[in-house]
Amino acid sequence: MKKIYLIGIGPGNPDYLTVKAINTMKKVDVFFLLEKREKKGHEDLVKIRKEILKRYLDRGTYRVVTAKISERKKSGKLYKEGVKTWRGQKAEVITELIKSKMKDGENGAFLVWGDPSLYDGHLEILQHILKQGAVNFEYEVIPGITSVQILAEKHKIPLNRIGETIVITTGRKLKEYSPAEVINTVVLLDSYSTFKHFKDTDIDIYWGGYLGTDDEILLSGKLKDIIEDLKKIRKEAKKKKGWLMDTYILRQPEGSESNE
Ligand SMILES: C[S@@+](CC[C@H](N)C(=O)[O-])C[C@H]1O[C@@H](n2cnc3c(N)ncnc32)[C@H](O)[C@@H]1O
Known part of the structure; x- marks a missing residue:
């Protein structure tokens, strides 16, 4: 069985990682970094995640897979509907990543800004993917310090x-x-x-x-x-x-x- 960790990394400084987050990162085979191409400053947020990996893990002990996702379109749609559509697109990308970039028995992880329980869509997206049934995995949440x-x-x-x-x-x-x-x-x-x-x-x-x-x-x-x-x-x-x-x-x- 594949396993996905949602690891809270705190809101922007590698000093705010918990011991549990660091120990979990050490068990991860593949980290998925999602890049929002159009969003200003998004590269800063990806850079911090790369710094975290460099600071806490030995080189060559893990893989990094990056995937492009689009920014949520602020269309005429109602806010909730707009977010749902955007999360649906993100779910498709994540499904494909888990399917094609992980072997059975491997651990994958998303480095979640702050804590995964606070205004963050990863948990609901994983639950949605499992419901769809296109790919199967276990998942675990590792809390982070919030903003x-x-x-x-x-x-x-x-x-x-x-x-x-x-x-x-x-x-x-x-x-x-x-x-x-x-x-x-x-x-x-x-x-x-x-x-x-x-x-x-x-x-x-x-x-x-x-x-x-x-x-x-x-x-x-x-x-x-x-x-x-x-x-x-x-x-x-x-x-x-x-x-x-x-x-x-x-x-x-x-x-x-x-x-x-
Ligand atoms: C999508 S929410 C994610 C919150 C995150 N999960 C957390 O635990 O803090 C993004 C919002 O969190 C707040 N935020 C996140 N990081 C921050 C930081 N370093 N300084 C101030 N506010 C921050 C801002 O209000 C930002 O608009």
Whole structure:
């Protein structure tokens, strides 16, 4: 039987790999690297994965197979449908890789950004492939450190204060929240500075771009006081590197009515 590992590698720095991830990598015969050709900065993300392999494994003990996948088209389709179609295409590529690039009894792996449980499609794709029945394999998840944890680490904050709720959401969903619903709201996947919807409130923000990497940028404070700086920093970072990954937490200040 073939076996696939989904190995969480942390959000951009080889220092954030767990011992379990490293020990699992040592058992892997073939690593699959998926390259999104059209996506700006994607080569940086592939480079980090190659650095991880070089740092932790002996040369000649594993194979690397790269495959091109297309970027998700932001078509007129509904968001969920668009993602489903794109994942379907990715599933076809992965099926073919497992079928043709692994021998029976071998271990294969995908190096998953951050942790496979957080806004990542690999698990659902593997489950979809097994359901389709075109190829058979076992699979295992190796957890990784998420961008959310690095955000908390770098700002030296817990994600909640005593007994409070934590919500993890996307920029797309954040638009639907009222200020009173924002207690500890962690936001990922926000290309549009959606925090601007809360600029007239008393909410605090803890923001991090390129967390854990050499280009890391941190900013925190009362949103209404730093919003212009934040918008500028995001714009300049995108221009300089061609891409930006950022995560932030919006938080009611201590003692405000909504968090009691
Ligand atoms: C598709 S999600 C993947 C999340 C990942 N599985 C994790 O555990 O962090 C991508 C989003 O994660 C966040 N992210 C990932 N890496 C990051 C980093 N190094 N710094 C800041 N945010 C990051 C950004 O919000 C980005 O849009």
